[in-house]
Amino acid sequence: MSKLVSRRSLALGLGGGVSMAALGGRGASAAGWEPTRPVQLIVPAGTGGGADQMARAIQGIVSKHNLLRQPIVVVNKAGGAGAEGFLEAKGARRNPHVLIITLSNLFTTPMATGVPFSWRDLTPIRMMALDEFVLWVNAESPWKTVGEFVEAAKGSRLRMGGTGSKQEDQIITAAITRATGAPFNYVPFRGGGEVAVQLVGRHIDSTVNNPIEAVTHWRAGALRPLCVFDSQRLAGTEKMTETMAWRDIPTAKESGLDVEYLMLRGIMGAPGITPAQLDFHADLLGKVRETPEWRELMAQGAFNTTTMTGDAFATWLAREEERHRALMQEAGFLAGQS
Amino acid sequence: MDEFGLLMQGFAVALQPENLVLMLVGVVLGVLIGVLPGLGGANGIAILLPLTFAMPPVSAVIMLSCIYWGALFGGAITSILFNIPGEPWSVATTFDGYPMAQQGRAGEALTAAFTSSFVGAFVAVVMITFVAPVIAGFALRFGPPEFFAVMFLSFAAFIGMGRGSALKTVMAMMLGFLLAAVGMDAMTGQLRLTFGSTEMIRGFDFLVAVIGLFGISEILMSIEDGLRFRGQKARIDLKVVLRTWRELPRHWAIALRSALIGCWMGITPAGATPASFMSYGVARRISKHRAEFGKGRIEGVIAPETAAHAAGTSALLPMLTLGVPGSPTAAVLLGGLIMWGLQPGPMLFVEQADFVWGLIASMYLGNIAGLLIVLVAVPWFAAILRVPFAVIAAIILVVCAIGAYTVNNAEFDIVLMLAFGVIGYVLKKLDYPLAPLVLALVLGDRTEEAFRQSLLISEGDLTVFFHNWLSGSIMAAGIVLAAWPLLSALRLRLARPAVA
Numbered sequence: 001m002s003k004l005v006s007r008r009s010l011a012l013g014l015g016g017g018v019s020m021a022a023l024g025g026r027g028a029s030a031a032g033w034e035p036t037r038p039v040q041l042i043v044p045a046g047t048g049g050g051a052d053q054m055a056r057a058i059q060g061i062v063s064k065h066n067l068l069r070q071p072i073v074v075v076n077k078a079g080g081a082g083a084e085g086f087l088e089a090k091g092a093r094r095n096p097h098v099l100i101i102t103l104s105n106l107f108t109t110p111m112a113t114g115v116p117f118s119w120r121d122l123t124p125i126r127m128m129a130l131d132e133f134v135l136w137v138n139a140e141s142p143w144k145t146v147g148e149f150v151e152a153a154k155g156s157r158l159r160m161g162g163t164g165s166k167q168e169d170q171i172i173t174a175a176i177t178r179a180t181g182a183p184f185n186y187v188p189f190r191g192g193g194e195v196a197v198q199l200v201g202r203h204i205d206s207t208v209n210n211p212i213e214a215v216t217h218w219r220a221g222a223l224r225p226l227c228v229f230d231s232q233r234l235a236g237t238e239k240m241t242e243t244m245a246w247r248d249i250p251t252a253k254e255s256g257l258d259v260e261y262l263m264l265r266g267i268m269g270a271p272g273i274t275p276a277q278l279d280f281h282a283d284l285l286g287k288v289r290e291t292p293e294w295r296e297l298m299a300q301g302a303f304n305t306t307t308m309t310g311d312a313f314a315t316w317l318a319r320e321e322e323r324h325r326a327l328m329q330e331a332g333f334l335a336g337q338s
Numbered sequence: 339m340d341e342f343g344l345l346m347q348g349f350a351v352a353l354q355p356e357n358l359v360l361m362l363v364g365v366v367l368g369v370l371i372g373v374l375p376g377l378g379g380a381n382g383i384a385i386l387l388p389l390t391f392a393m394p395p396v397s398a399v400i401m402l403s404c405i406y407w408g409a410l411f412g413g414a415i416t417s418i419l420f421n422i423p424g425e426p427w428s429v430a431t432t433f434d435g436y437p438m439a440q441q442g443r444a445g446e447a448l449t450a451a452f453t454s455s456f457v458g459a460f461v462a463v464v465m466i467t468f469v470a471p472v473i474a475g476f477a478l479r480f481g482p483p484e485f486f487a488v489m490f491l492s493f494a495a496f497i498g499m500g501r502g503s504a505l506k507t508v509m510a511m512m513l514g515f516l517l518a519a520v521g522m523d524a525m526t527g528q529l530r531l532t533f534g535s536t537e538m539i540r541g542f543d544f545l546v547a548v549i550g551l552f553g554i555s556e557i558l559m560s561i562e563d564g565l566r567f568r569g570q571k572a573r574i575d576l577k578v579v580l581r582t583w584r585e586l587p588r589h590w591a592i593a594l595r596s597a598l599i600g601c602w603m604g605i606t607p608a609g610a611t612p613a614s615f616m617s618y619g620v621a622r623r624i625s626k627h628r629a630e631f632g633k634g635r636i637e638g639v640i641a642p643e644t645a646a647h648a649a650g651t652s653a654l655l656p657m658l659t660l661g662v663p664g665s666p667t668a669a670v671l672l673g674g675l676i677m678w679g680l681q682p683g684p685m686l687f688v689e690q691a692d693f694v695w696g697l698i699a700s701m702y703l704g705n706i707a708g709l710l711i712v713l714v715a716v717p718w719f720a721a722i723l724r725v726p727f728a729v730i731a732a733i734i735l736v737v738c739a740i741g742a743y744t745v746n747n748a749e750f751d752i753v754l755m756l757a758f759g760v761i762g763y764v765l766k767k768l769d770y771p772l773a774p775l776v777l778a779l780v781l782g783d784r785t786e787e788a789f790r791q792s793l794l795i796s797e798g799d800l801t802v803f804f805h806n807w808l809s810g811s812i813m814a815a816g817i818v819l820a821a822w823p824l825l826s827a828l829r830l831r832l833a834r835p836a837v838a
Contacts, residue, residue: 046669053673056384060391074384075747079540080522080529087536112527115539159795165527187482187794188525190787193661193672200660203481203795212676216661216683293391296679333527 033276035070035097041267042075042089042100044082049191050131050210052076054265054297055101058128058285061293067284070097081105081164083115090121092270096277099125104168104263107324112166114335119321122268123278124313126285130262130304132234133172133208134249135226136218138199146227146255149206153182160184161195161204166333168263169195171324172208172229174331175259199223210263212301215240227252229261234302246302262304264320266313282309341468348695351396352703360393360401361700365708368408369715372424373415374741381744382409383670395678396696402674403654403697404704406667407459410650411712414451414643415719419444420734422553424741426544426780427610427646429773430618432552434631434638444720445578447639449713453586454593454640456709458647461597462604463701466655470687473605473652474659480606482791483802487812488603489785492612494820495619496774503769504823510770514778515786517542524783525790537750544780546742546751547758551772553738554759557731559766578720579713589640592621596641600648607656610649611780615773617645651701658686658694 041059045051052074059072077085082105092098100122110117135146143149152158162169165188173186187204189195192213198204199214200222207214208229217223219240228234228249236246252259267285269278288294289307298305308316328334351357371382383402390398413425418435431451438447465473480488497507520531521541532538596617603613621641622631631638650667657668661683675682680690687694722730742755765772796802804810818825 049673053676056387056673060388063388064392074388076384077746079746080532081527083539084536113522113529115529115536157797165523165525167527185794185797187791189791190524197478197656197660197662198481201478201481216681216685219681220684222684300676300679300681 033096033274033280035068035280037097038071038073039068039097039099040073040075042077042085042098044077044085044100044105045103046076046078046191050212050301051101051103051265054128057293057297058101058267058288061288061291062284064293065287065291067287080113080115081109081167083109083113083117086110086117086122087115089268089270090117094272095270096273096281098270099281100268102264102266102268103131104171104324106264106268107321108167108171108328108333111325111328111334119268119317121271123271123273124317125267125269125278125281125309127264127266127306127308127313127316128285128289129265129298130306131210131265132302132304133168133229133261133263134211134214135206135229135252136196136199136209136214136223137206137226138202139222139224140202141205141224143226144224146250146252146257149226150176150180150182150257153184154180157183157185158205159187159203161187161189161198161207163190163192163195164188166328166331168261169208171327171331171333172259172261174333175261175327176257178330179258196223210301211246211303215300215302225249227255227257229259230304231260235305236299236302264317265303344691344695345467345699347692348697348699349703351692351696352400352699357397357400357696357700358703360397361404361704361707362711364401364404365408365411365704365711368405368410368708369412369415369712370408371405372409372412374424374737374744383667383674387670387674390674391678395675395680396693398674398678399671399693399697400700400704402671403700404708406650406671407701407704407708409667410459410647411452411455411708414455415448418447418451418639419719419722420553421556422734422738423548426548426776427614427642427650429548429552429611429776430614430642430646431639433618433642433773434633434635437632437634438636438639439720439723441634443634444723445716446582446636448716448719449579449582450586450636450639451643452709452712452716453583454596454644455647456705457593458597458600458644458649459651459701459705461594462601462648462651463698463705465601466652466701467698470655470659473655474684477605477607477656477660477662479808482788482795483805484809484812485606485608486785486788486792487803487809487816488606488608489612489781489788491812491816491819492608492616492781493774493777493785494816494818495616496777497820497823502771506770507774510765510772511774511778514775515782517547517775518779518782519786524787525794537748540746540748542754542779543745543751544776545745546755547779548776549738549742550755550758551762551765551776553734554756555762555766557734558759558763560727560731576714576717579716585636586640589637592637592641593644595620596644597648600645600650601652603645604649604652605655607653607662608649609653610646611777613649614642614646615777618642654701658682658697659684 041055043052043055055074059074062068062072077088085100089098089100106119109115137143137149143152160173162173170186173184177183192209195207196209196214196217199207200217214223218225229252233251234246234249239245269281383405390401413428414431417423417428417431418439421432421436423429423432435447435451497504520538523530529539599617600613618641621637622628625637627635653668656662657672672682680693738755739752742751745751762772792802803813
């Protein structure tokens with residue numbers, strides 16, 4: 001059965017390649033494979049979140065610029081902190097028409113819940129960007145620097161709001177505690193937008209929201225950024241408030257807080273797809289990254305625009321997996337630990 | 339009257355011919371989406387979102403928000419005709435809407451539902467137009483304790499105001515909480531009650547449960563009645579709309595009260611579902627004809643529909659001003675805003691005035707267009723009931739299965755839906771109310787989260803729910819309502835010896 005399908009898709013792929021060449025070529029991949037059915041892009045998170053927005057942006061860019069003859073269909077599989085989506089992609093062995101967008105829950109969900117999957121069960125295609133994290137406090141709070149904030153946190157347990165439990169926000173919080181000794185009272189919420197509003201309303205004391213989740217409140221003068229958890233400052237030099245641009249936010253390290261964390265925004269394929277299929281998708285996503293719409297999205301969210309494919313990406317994933325395991329072990333977040 | 343000038347400008351944007359066409363397309367699509375259970379407004383908008391990528395943001399948001407209005411209108415259709423709520427907030431509409439349809443008054447119920455939806459939305463839009471900034475500030479006062487207080491009030495209102503045995507209501511509610519607990523626990527990141535099954539990770543989706551509990555169990559009941567069909571008197575007659583309209587002004591007080599409940603619940607942002615239940619409960623409590631509720635009172639349709647639409651509309655306000663969606667559909671629209679290069683939040687009103695006022699103007703126009711379209715279609719919708727039940731039951735079953743599958747693209751959910759159908763049938767036979775179960779299933783997660791967040795913030799101190807006047811007074815009202823059946827029983831017992 002699967003042989004039959006693959007032969008048919010091969011024939012269709014070749015046919016497509018020939019007709020494309022006759023038309024002067026519109027970027028059919030050299031190896032001659034291209035999707036023969038609609039491509040399903042799984043989002044292992046709910047609608048409206050960061051991963052979902054990026055998936056839908058990719059879908060929109062691909063259709064607007066005619067990068068693909070088949071449509072991309074975005075499907076949300078958010079159950080079990082994304083486990084549902086990852087299990088589906090893992091089960092779609094050798095199906096080149098299934099892609100999944102990943103965030104840090106690629107590492108954290110299997111570690112925290114014991115649901116059996118890892119990035120090794122999938123085919124890494126391309127890192128699209130890395131998402132930044134910024135330490136935010138309410139603009140009316142007395143803390144102007146990381147030093148003052150940490151001092152206050154040592155005095156009394158401050159309330160740190162974040163998205164989800166035993167995921168990136170709580171990992172960063174645990175890392176701050178480890179670096180400074182200041183304990184936090186971590187309160188999990190559903191999504192970054194909700195967390196930002198809780199901070200504006202002063203129901204919590206601080207957050208480590210992504211830039212895009214808090215930028216509007218920053219510009220309205222309700223929030224204050226203290227540091228960014230990256231090794232270098234953010235790129236944006238355009239003034240976001242009267243006095244500050246993204247670039248003016250110091251890094252954590254500059255401020256004497258040795259914590260670094262970036263979140264993967266990457267695309268993976270089903271296990272066992274052929275090199276030609278992998279190349280096609282990597283190439284397609286490379287084209288997406290070059291469109292003005294993509295650059296606009298990156299600028300809006302102050303993303304770190306690092307990209308990787310192939311072995312470099314796999315090496316990066318292996319290193320990050322180990323780092324997450326270490327971070328989660330120290331914080332006591334691994335399944336069966338607490 | 340600064341707002342007025344801006345609004346007029348907004349109308350100029352919304353009335354451009356291409357935007358008007360998009361508005362109509364949106365409403366029609368929305369009604370279709372609303373009619374199909376499972377394919378709710380949120381899914382529909384998510385599917386169509388990328389198509390709007392190439393449009394100017396104002397046109398895109400006009401079309402998508404009109405899909406939203408259409409879906410809100412459409413949700414009432416299946417609730418009334420087949421007892422299958424297509425959206426969480428249509429559940430309360432079935433209580434009196436379906437009995438009305440069974441009595442051959444489907445056209446009347448539909449007209450009342452559509453008209454009061456319109457009234458609710460209209461009140462909310464007027465409020466958004468003129469007092470948006472004040473209200474945005476109020477929403478900021480809602481932290482986890484306040485949110486829990488509102489949820490507590492919704493549940494308490496149900497115990498205190500429900501019909502039938504309070505004990506059975508509580509038991510049905512507890513079953514709902516138990517079902518809501520299945521899946522990922524958001525507070526600790528652990529899986530609960532999944533028994534190692536990967537299918538259970540997702541938890542029980544509300545729509546799957548409701549399609550089974552209401553739709554499938556209703557078919558089972560009808561089959562038991564020997565496939566007798568009760569809605570045949572419905573005629574294709576546009577006059578039913580006018581006849582109902584003559585009657586509606588009498589219920590202005592209910593509509594106004596429900597609209598206010600709806601606006602308040604939409605902003606807080608508790609959402610349309612508790613709003614519809616609460617306003618139904620209040621309408622029933624206050625009515626002189628309390629005993630007839632649930633047997634086809636028109637007020638029982640007006641109250642939840644008005645409140646649901648007022649809430650659904652005002653739920654867009656926190657999204658625009660704070661970047662927090664008040665409903666799942668608003669969440670998808672929020673994603674859209676960001677894709678179009680707009681940043682939802684406090685700066686939107688300042689920097690994108692054209693966009694915001696174009697959207698608000700389209701809320702007025704979209705609702706008027708929606709009302710006209712669905713009212714004209716009322717007789718045809720009602721005529722669906724003339725199809726023999728043996729035929730329509732099969733179609734409903736297929737549509738239900740498709741709906742249950744669409745929610746998560748999971749075949750397992752079809753099995754679940756059938757299981758819920760049997761459970762619903764048994765509960766109906768034993769005279770347990772289904773609505774509290776559904777309410778707990780929809781709101782259980784959020785309620786539990788708010789409760790535990792509050793206790794995390796206060797480090798285990800229960801007095802956090804009374805830490806300020808806002809949550810304190812809502813909690814107090816909730817406690818009184820929850821104890822109402824006990825209090826009235828006590829009063830009776832105290833009164834009796836005096837008589838004897």
